[in-house]
Amino acid sequence: MNIGDVAARTGLPPKTIRYYEEIGLLKPPRGANGYRAFREGDMQRLVFLGRARALGFSIEDCRVLLDLRADGTRASAGVKDVSQGHLRRVEQKIADLSGMHETLSSLVRACAGGTRPDCPILDTLGTGAAQGRA
Amino acid sequence: MNIGDVAARTGLPPKTIRYYEEIGLLKPPRGANGYRAFREGDMQRLVFLGRARALGFSIEDCRVLLDLRADGTRASAGVKDVSQGHLRRVEQKIADLSGMHETLSSLVRACAGGTRPDCPILDTLGTGAAQGRA
DNA sequence: CGTAGGGCTTCCAGTTACGGGAAGGTCAAG
DNA sequence: CTTGACCTTCCCGTAACTGGAAGCCCTACG
Known part of the structure; x- marks a missing residue:
């Protein structure tokens, strides 16, 4: 072939x-x-x-x-180890992304988005790190 | 500095x-x-x-x-656009990873893990694509 | 005053898992 | 015999850095 x-x-x-x-x-x-x-x-x-x-x-x-x-x-043990390691990394990634998602969506909600010069997203990224969790 | x-x-x-x-x-x-x-x-x-x-x-x-x-x-509009685009990509990634997580965790659960030669993980990856969703 | 150390500089290479594209050989059809 | 589809290798580019080498600079200590 x-x-x-x-x-x-x-x-x-x-x-x-x-x-x-x-x-x-x-x-x-x-x-x-x-x-x-x-x-x-x-x-x-x-x-x-x-x-x-x-x-x-x-x-x-x-x-x-x-x-x-x-x-x-003796395949099973090794295979399960590799898979569990990968599973943990996937879980970690999901956790990281979920954290970003929470902050990002709250920022997007807070931003009016018009032609206004003041933007809470830029403010948060640029100055004090405080940010509401909702 | x-x-x-x-x-x-x-x-x-x-x-x-x-x-x-x-x-x-x-x-x-x-x-x-x-x-x-x-x-x-x-x-x-x-x-x-x-x-x-x-x-x-x-x-x-x-x-x-x-x-x-x-x-x-006129910062707000552009900033919001960029942020929403990013937010969508983050959501897509979370969705992809969640799919993997579901399959992976069911496979890991199904695998005895001992010295047994038959491994449901290898079986699933290697032959018929069927896999239970729990 | 000499030197030892740490900090600074640039440049090169490697990472992950491929994809794009060029230059050129091969094969089946008409 | 030519055309077009397929195959080959080779090299570059991706994202966002990180590690390491070679070499200059600056401060402090004896």
Whole structure:
């Protein structure tokens, strides 16, 4: 299978697939013409990568997960560790963004938005750091 | 004031301050020795930048906000536009991350985590895409 | 007065995970 | 045999810095 077919089937752009090969996530053999000749197993790895990336796993996490999958034995513990670590980072990010969201939405609500020269948003960013929580 | 003092007072690392100058966000004059000589106004811009960045505004957003602030007249409308745009992007990000969080936490819950060779996380990532929502 | 230290300067490279685009080989169809 | 779609590699650009090297400057101490 050529890269175009694999791209169509996995939903991953050819550029991304080449990149994954470049960083060693898969090693499709080459045909006589120099084209990558993807096997079924390469496709499976790419599907795996696409799903893991969609869940926000980093490339390095994906590398570890692929190794654990290939390992076969004692996979669960490692996989769960990696996933929990990622889950915690996601939770932290959500918390950070929620904090920003709260402040931002209160600022936007407080701003009249017309042609008035005084803007509570600029005031808050520029001078005293006080800001209401609603 | 030298860059070290400014860094201490604004909480921004010297590297970051130099970077902000490099991309044109401020232009502190130089002393005879080549050192940056920060004025009060430079400090104020940096404080502004620090707060805006902490709220997640992009550098380009910050540039616009600083311009609007310097402009003086008709600031509110533009500032509100920029802030609302940013707020929407933050909301989108939270939504994306919440989706990941839901799937991830259900997967982690489903994984026994011991030395068992079968792992529902690997199974979900590797084969059929079905996954319970709780 | 010499030197040791800390602070300042610039420049270069690396980070994450690709995307855009150029230059050029290959393949199937008409 | 040419055309057009596909493939290849290579290099640059992204956001917002951070780390580190090489080298100048300034203050203080003995």
